[in-house]
Amino acid sequence: MENLEIEGSHKNFFIPSVNFNAKTGICEITGESFLEDTVEFYRHLVDWLDNYIEDVKGPMALIIKLSYFNTSTSRSILDILNLLKDYEDDGGEVVVNWHFDENDVDMEEDIDDYIIDTGLDINKIPY
Amino acid sequence: MHYRKDINLLDFHRSLDKNTPLSYKGPIDDQILQAFGTYIEGLLKESPKASRKVFKIFVELAQNISYYSAEKSILLNNKEIGTGMVLINELADCYMFMTGNLVQNDDIVSIIEKSEIINSLDREELREYKRQQRKLPPGKRGGAHIGLIQVALTSANPLDIEVNPVDDDHSFFSIAVKIDK
Numbered sequence: 294m295e296n297l298e299i300e301g302s303h304k305n306f307f308i309p310s311v312n313f314n315a316k317t318g319i320c321e322i323t324g325e326s327f328l329e330d331t332v333e334f335y336r337h338l339v340d341w342l343d344n345y346i347e348d349v350k351g352p353m354a355l356i357i358k359l360s361y362f363n364t365s366t367s368r369s370i371l372d373i374l375n376l377l378k379d380y381e382d383d384g385g386e387v388v389v390n391w392h393f394d395e396n397d398v399d400m401e402e403d404i405d406d407y408i409i410d411t412g413l414d415i416n417k418i419p420y
Numbered sequence: 421m422h423y424r425k426d427i428n429l430l431d432f433h434r435s436l437d438k439n440t441p442l443s444y445k446g447p448i449d450d451q452i453l454q455a456f457g458t459y460i461e462g463l464l465k466e467s468p469k470a471s472r473k474v475f476k477i478f479v480e481l482a483q484n485i486s487y488y489s490a491e492k493s494i495l496l497n498n499k500e501i502g503t504g505m506v507l508i509n510e511l512a513d514c515y516m517f518m519t520g521n522l523v524q525n526d527d528i529v530s531i532i533e534k535s536e537i538i539n540s541l542d543r544e545e546l547r548e549y550k551r552q553q554r555k556l557p558p559g560k561r562g563g564a565h566i567g568l569i570q571v572a573l574t575s576a577n578p579l580d581i582e583v584n585p586v587d588d589d590h591s592f593f594s595i596a597v598k599i600d601k
Contacts, residue, residue: 305454327479329450332558361472363479364566368554397472399574402547410551 297341313341318353326362335369352386374411395419442508447493447501448486473599476574480567481519489521490590520594528591535581538572575599
């Protein structure tokens with residue numbers, strides 16, 4: 294299975310950097326997310342994760358370090374977290390580490406809302 | 421010669437005092453979003469906390485105009501883009517961010533209802549409402565139904581909403597959001 298790599302950019306829209314590794318199961322989303330077509334962008338990520346869960350069945354570590362994302366991105370992140378929660382419920386090994394600016398209380402609240410929403414044990418890591 | 425009849429630029433200029441660093445009416449396309457976004461980041465770089473909040477609120481409200489305004493402009497690439505107004509006003513203790521645009525009268529009731537719900541909830545209830553709405557299937561533009569809720573959460577102040585009828589089919593919808601410094 295191929296890795297998924299997307300180089301981030303901060304131009305007309307903010308594209309996050311994506312680094313999903315099929316060998317290690319380490320999946321990173323970093324930067325900022327405000328996209329022209331959010332659903333289309335995150336569909337690739339969800340498809341990759343679906344394939345990993347079906348074919349590789351290995352451990353997964355999702356690492357999120359987004360300093361900013363808009364509300365349509367927030368919905369796509371929920372889809373990804375729900376997918377991981379289902380995998381965990383089916384016996385998969387899942388770790389989620391979410392890095393956030395310690396001064397950004399709104400971001401911390403967002404992470405708490407995802408914990409409530411998904412039932413996933415998300416590690417909050419301030420920087 | 422006087423060509424101008426109904427528009428007085430001097431009155432317009434006076435109505436925007438010197439504490440209005442941004443005022444705009446026109447289509448809100450990708451380039452405008454980007455240019456204003458960068459401008460806002462630069463404008464408020466002295467207060468990073470307020471800057472982050474104003475930027476987040478700007479993105480949600482400007483995108484709402486771009487997608488949903490009933491007034492459209494056709495750009496050179498034949499794209500149809502929503503048109504509206506964006507304004508930032510700086511006061512002693514806060515920033516005021518305002519947008520205005522035309523809305524179909526058929527859509528007004530649901531917008532007002534949603535705004536009233538948002539203003540009636542405390543922060544915890546608002547977060548609960550956001551989680552509830554985010555679970556619904558996405559809107560036709562990939563929206564998450566939570567733009568206004570997020571704006572209220574980010575500003576941490578009630579939304580100031582006004583709706584004025586314009587003609588049989590349209591109303592002018594405007595929203596003012598206060599961001600504490």
